[in-house]
Amino acid sequence: MPATFTRHQVETERKDPGFGGKPPLDRRPTGGGGGDDNWDSRPSGRRGPRELLIRYRLGVFSGLAGDFVFFAVLVSAFFVRQTAGHIDASENYVSDWHPLWMPPILWINTAILLLSSLTMEMARRQLFHEIDIMEEWLGLGRPAVRRAAPWLLATILLGALFLAGQWIAWQQLAQQGLFFSTNPNSHFFYLVTGTHGFHLLLGLLALLGALVAMFRLKRVELRQIAIDCTAWYWHAMGLFWIFIFALLTIQ
Amino acid sequence: MSLHSPTPPESRSFLRRRIFTTDHRALAVLYLLLGLAAVTLGTLLSLAMRIHRVWPEFAFPFYGVPRPEDYLALVTMHGTLMIFFVLTVVPQSAFPNLVLPAQIGADRMAFPRLNAAAFWITAASLLILLAAFFAPQGAPISGWTSYPPLSALAAAGPGQGAGMDLWLVSIALFCIASVAASLNFLVTIVSGRCTGMTWTRLPLTVWSWLVSSALTILAFSVLLAAAALLLTDRHWGTSFFLPAGEVVNGIALRPGSGSPMLWLHLFWFFGHPEVYISILPGMGLATSILANFTRRPVPAYRLMVAATLLIGVLGLGVWGHHIFVTGMNPYAGTAFGLTTMAIAVPSSAEVLTWLVMALRDRPQPVTPMLFILGFISFFIAGGLTGPILAQPALDSYLHNTFFVVAHFHLVMAMAGVFSVFAGIYYWYPLLTGRRMNEKLGHAHFWISLIAAYGTFFPMHFAGLAGEPRHYAQLSGPVTSFPSLIPVERGITFSALLLAAAQILFLVNLVWSARRGAPAGANPWRATTLEWAPFRHPIVVGEPYAYRGGNKPDFLPQWQEARPRPDLRSSVTGNFPHDRGAKEC
Numbered sequence: 001m002p003a004t005f006t007r008h009q010v011e012t013e014r015k016d017p018g019f020g021g022k023p024p025l026d027r028r029p030t031g032g033g034g035g036d037d038n039w040d041s042r043p044s045g046r047r048g049p050r051e052l053l054i055r056y057r058l059g060v061f062s063g064l065a066g067d068f069v070f071f072a073v074l075v076s077a078f079f080v081r082q083t084a085g086h087i088d089a090s091e092n093y094v095s096d097w098h099p100l101w102m103p104p105i106l107w108i109n110t111a112i113l114l115l116s117s118l119t120m121e122m123a124r125r126q127l128f129h130e131i132d133i134m135e136e137w138l139g140l141g142r143p144a145v146r147r148a149a150p151w152l153l154a155t156i157l158l159g160a161l162f163l164a165g166q167w168i169a170w171q172q173l174a175q176q177g178l179f180f181s182t183n184p185n186s187h188f189f190y191l192v193t194g195t196h197g198f199h200l201l202l203g204l205l206a207l208l209g210a211l212v213a214m215f216r217l218k219r220v221e222l223r224q225i226a227i228d229c230t231a232w233y234w235h236a237m238g239l240f241w242i243f244i245f246a247l248l249t250i251q
Numbered sequence: 252m253s254l255h256s257p258t259p260p261e262s263r264s265f266l267r268r269r270i271f272t273t274d275h276r277a278l279a280v281l282y283l284l285l286g287l288a289a290v291t292l293g294t295l296l297s298l299a300m301r302i303h304r305v306w307p308e309f310a311f312p313f314y315g316v317p318r319p320e321d322y323l324a325l326v327t328m329h330g331t332l333m334i335f336f337v338l339t340v341v342p343q344s345a346f347p348n349l350v351l352p353a354q355i356g357a358d359r360m361a362f363p364r365l366n367a368a369a370f371w372i373t374a375a376s377l378l379i380l381l382a383a384f385f386a387p388q389g390a391p392i393s394g395w396t397s398y399p400p401l402s403a404l405a406a407a408g409p410g411q412g413a414g415m416d417l418w419l420v421s422i423a424l425f426c427i428a429s430v431a432a433s434l435n436f437l438v439t440i441v442s443g444r445c446t447g448m449t450w451t452r453l454p455l456t457v458w459s460w461l462v463s464s465a466l467t468i469l470a471f472s473v474l475l476a477a478a479a480l481l482l483t484d485r486h487w488g489t490s491f492f493l494p495a496g497e498v499v500n501g502i503a504l505r506p507g508s509g510s511p512m513l514w515l516h517l518f519w520f521f522g523h524p525e526v527y528i529s530i531l532p533g534m535g536l537a538t539s540i541l542a543n544f545t546r547r548p549v550p551a552y553r554l555m556v557a558a559t560l561l562i563g564v565l566g567l568g569v570w571g572h573h574i575f576v577t578g579m580n581p582y583a584g585t586a587f588g589l590t591t592m593a594i595a596v597p598s599s600a601e602v603l604t605w606l607v608m609a610l611r612d613r614p615q616p617v618t619p620m621l622f623i624l625g626f627i628s629f630f631i632a633g634g635l636t637g638p639i640l641a642q643p644a645l646d647s648y649l650h651n652t653f654f655v656v657a658h659f660h661l662v663m664a665m666a667g668v669f670s671v672f673a674g675i676y677y678w679y680p681l682l683t684g685r686r687m688n689e690k691l692g693h694a695h696f697w698i699s700l701i702a703a704y705g706t707f708f709p710m711h712f713a714g715l716a717g718e719p720r721h722y723a724q725l726s727g728p729v730t731s732f733p734s735l736i737p738v739e740r741g742i743t744f745s746a747l748l749l750a751a752a753q754i755l756f757l758v759n760l761v762w763s764a765r766r767g768a769p770a771g772a773n774p775w776r777a778t779t780l781e782w783a784p785f786r787h788p789i790v791v792g793e794p795y796a797y798r799g800g801n802k803p804d805f806l807p808q809w810q811e812a813r814p815r816p817d818l819r820s821s822v823t824g825n826f827p828h829d830r831g832a833k834e835c
Binding site for chain 2: 059084
């Protein structure tokens, strides 16, 4: 069957974590057509759905590695800027780095983003349930899509809520008189939250795209890929945010 | 041409087939043309520099006598064009598009559309860079490294306004394109290998592209972030790179305690891996070509793979040797000196293996082989000055002299370009079905080799004599180095000869496309998969099974896979790109 799935615990005695990532334990070297229908001897790109899924995942993860380095550079700039004082003529250490007031709403935003990761993961797992996927593949309706759609919608809402929350945090900072150009720390705060927000905005577009794609794509495995890759991107952005938030709070 | 292309190309219009295409081989041709345009312009810029250095009063037609800032603009644009649009684009984008899928037995790239998008972003990036020439005050003057605060302030000099902005935007786009292209190559190598193509059967070129693609993703992301930070410094009033209390051109800087050192570290964290990104593919190609034309296997395949990987890893930790003289902590200088000498170990392992391969038998003197021998010669000649410059004490004298110019032009520029020539002569039959003319090729090689040494080797002596780099002229009202002027003249004549020799190459390129000797399916009697005479091979052996003198002379890696029903029409065809745009 050209679709990737994980078995539910009810369906099998085996301990399957259900992440969709592990190969089924009984993976045989055939494409299911019997005889010498061996997917492994096909040209690359035609070795069944799992190959395609893994390929797209690998692409997303490689891109995220580059993205992570991008954020790491911003953070290194933060550290360098934080410690970059100088000693003036009268031997005083002069630093223009001022601690930043952190809007408390960021805690709520963080919780919302974590929650959205949870709903995203729920949506992703719906796409890998064996029975649902089997039905989708056989053309008996779209139970997996139907079950994933509400979770995906919830993720979109929570993501939008997070961005709105970030906007409010910016407004609150502005009311305190802390603008982008106020001091080095505020440069950094706006820059890094802005960059992260931009990434989330792209993520929201990807989520909307995945939502549409779930209903539009004719092939089960492509629907799975659309959701799966968006989910890993979304999780990574959650992780990046925790990293950034910890940095901003602990400074 | 149509051997490996996924869909019958005849059914599409010329534009769809060659220009707006996702076919990797058509993209390779586009990349090569882009590289050719960039290298032509970059060479002309360097000739303008050379002429201005020895005949400062020479008035260029349509322009006049270059001003000092024009000279710096030439330095900047020459470096940027050559490093990014020639030495990155050709080995790391054009060549993988040309042969990478074929060498691993894949029909196509993992992400063909991303791959095509990467090309078009690169093309846009080149156009934006060239637009800097026409910016209000001309092209930027802060060199291809764009050190702040010079690069952070529009007031710092002519060209540092709009020209510098265009430069930054161009480089940022280039970073995005390179990361996208490399991501595609990386995933293609990991997931696209055909049946039997295990990791230890990969040609060494593919290993090189694996490492250089990983380096590209990491290094270019850093440069992208650095460029973004510099843009905010320039336009949004931040001061990441702006030091406190500096005055540039009589204008006091904004108050800030930023650090230009931060840019240096970020830039060279990109800049040093960049050297390996452009040279590693050449190194892999050198091993392949040496095995091919000595008809002997690679003596230490696993050692070569390990050396390639080690160069990739160590290459991420040596960036500090570019900035010994910038006020970096001297202890850090010692550490970077040590890592730099450490990276000489795997590099030497590769070089010694090449020497063993080249010397143990009589190599066939075909043009690709000659260019690879030239590559090795430059790599050694330029590489030997590497450990000298890796000493902070020696570097503090040599750093701002022509010694460094000689070093990197030999080890990176000439070695890189010669490996590119070798690749073009070697793979030309894949594109045209014909071989390039050998006589013209030999003439091209020998003149280029002698002229390249004539151009760059004397720079060592000029550098040791203290001749500074980045100076527009040595003569004039105040002559600083009159005794060096004859050497400078010789260098300029040699550079002109070097450039003129490339006309032979261009003639050969065009002439052979129509009139060259027909190549047949496997003109070099090579073992690697790009020469397989059919689609969908399976791999049955190691990559370099040459048997020097025994019969048969070589065992190709490939075997024809069992004939199959046409997968394109079958229900289980899984590649989304096959099945029409609507479904994807």
